[in-house]
Amino acid sequence: MKKMMSFIILFALCTCLYKPVIHVSSSQLLNQRVIVLDPGHGGLDNGASIAGVDEDELNLKISFALKEELESRGATVYMTRTDDQDMTRRNYNYSKQDDMYLRALKIDEYQPDLFLSIHLNSSNSSAWGSQVFYYKKSEDGKRLADSIHNQMKILTGTRKNISSSSFYILRATQSLGVLIECGFLSNANERGQLKSRSYHKKLATVISDGIQDYFQALSAPL
Template identity: 75%
Template sequence: MGDDMKKVIPFIMLFALCSLMYKPVVSVSSSQSLAKKVIVLDPGHGGLDNGASVGKVNEDELNLKICYALKSELESRGATVYLTRTDDQDMTRRNYNYSKQDDMYLRVLKIDEYKPDLFLSIHLNSSSSGAWGSQVFYYRKSQEGERLAKCIHDSMKPVTGTKKPTSSCGFYVLRATQSTGVLVECGFLSNANERGQLKSAKYHKKLAVAISDGIENYQKSLSSGG
């Protein structure tokens, strides 16, 4: 073995030893905070049922856009997300003889089909007065629904500025499903200022982040037993 080779070997051995001792620091990403959670989003209305409308602004179209923004945000945090509808059709997918009863029945079946950890039905409000602000509804007999509603409501308040409280209800989509769920009214289309926000993709993103934060807080409250 030559002298030059004898000088190189110690450096090779030192490099190999350092490589074995070095352990890369792997940061825990908050993007996986909802990993293994299955969430269903239900964009309200669709098809022949536009929901609330002001001029050419229809609730069903905005509900779907908000749900897609929310889906993207939840998936970035590790959740598996399904939508009850993915286009401008109600659940019956008929262009004639619209039946609200049939539509709601099929929504419930679709939500239960996925066996989600939780679900959210997304809507926009309307009023003849100057009402404004988001509001979250939960089934009156569901304690977990009430807890989820409060967590989402508290996270949305800084974004929507709402002064409305969470509210119990008997909505079919909440009482007939097997999973914990809430109905989120993201704002009032009838309010000109709020309507301008609700048409904005940037605002959809803000809503998505706030709602996702609320879901995270709900999951943390379950883990802590609070």
Template identity: 90%
Template sequence: MKKMMSFIILFALCTCLYKPVIHVSSSQLLSKRVIVLDPGHGGLDNGASVAGVNEDELNLKISFALKEELETRGATVYMTRTDDQDMTRRDYNYSKQDDMYLRALKVDEYQPDLFLSIHLNSSSSSAWGSQVFYYKKSEEGQRLASCIHDQMKTLTGTRKNISSSSFYILRATQSLGVLIECGFLSNANERGQLKNKAYHKKLASAISDGIEDYFHSFSAPF
């Protein structure tokens, strides 16, 4: 009887002292984050066009895949465009200046934690690899670019480094953001990948992992 009482007391003490370890899931890192996606080009502006493949169409498809992935991780996601139109929504007298001005306004309208401008590159047929650009005066932008680049290169195998720039969408917005070139349409092998829906999901996963790395490592908690 004494042995039984001792066991019960010991069990009660262990139960009181035990504190379960609560693991924070990756989705919780983005649960209160607002992210804007800016699929480059659209409408009369196809962007790069190689072998009948238009950049603006793939930018949109990749952005939809990225939106879906980010939302599964808890983020609130908005897009500057959701169809084949530029921001002016005109089918005549296309103005790049007007389009970019409206994009910057739309990004800032949502007051996001960050935004991503999604693009594809084009150069010589031998050029390949993803690359992430940040505004040259933004240290936070550089950190975000590094985190996304590190995750993307495990997928794309890129040998390119992140790069500072003064692209309008990066310098004209008040929000933290980066511009991502997901690969080269001018490279036949990469073009084949970039047309593939399954590859869009892989890109979305890698980019999302990079965003989570940034918030985990650099961003102040709520």
């Protein structure tokens, strides 16, 4: 009888101490996170335009791929634009100032956990590599940029580092965000990749991985 009682007590203690391992599916990792995507340029503003390839068009395609990937992980995703229009939605008297002002308002309207402004770079033909920018006064922005950059460089091989900036879209919004240059249109090799739908999906995957890393670091015990 004493042996039986000892076994029951031991079993009860083990039951109390046991903590089951909860496996979180990929569709749950970004649950309840609100993310805004801002495809740069649009409308009369094509952004960089090299060899007949317009930046604003590719920014939108990359953003759609990223939206699909983030939603597959449970995030709620909004976009500042979903067609070939800037935020003023007028085909005359284009105003960059008006466009950027409206973008900042639209981003903050959604009260997101974070936003990503998607762009492509242009310089001399030898310049290459992705780069992530954060607002110079934001430590959270720096951590987010670092998390995304560390995942992106696995794909892009970039040698560039994250960089602080005072880009309007970063300083004028109340929301946490980064600006991502996914590569250089002016580099023939990168331009070929950036035109590819399969590469858009790869970019979407690594950027989403970086966002997950950021949130996981926030929730990790000290």
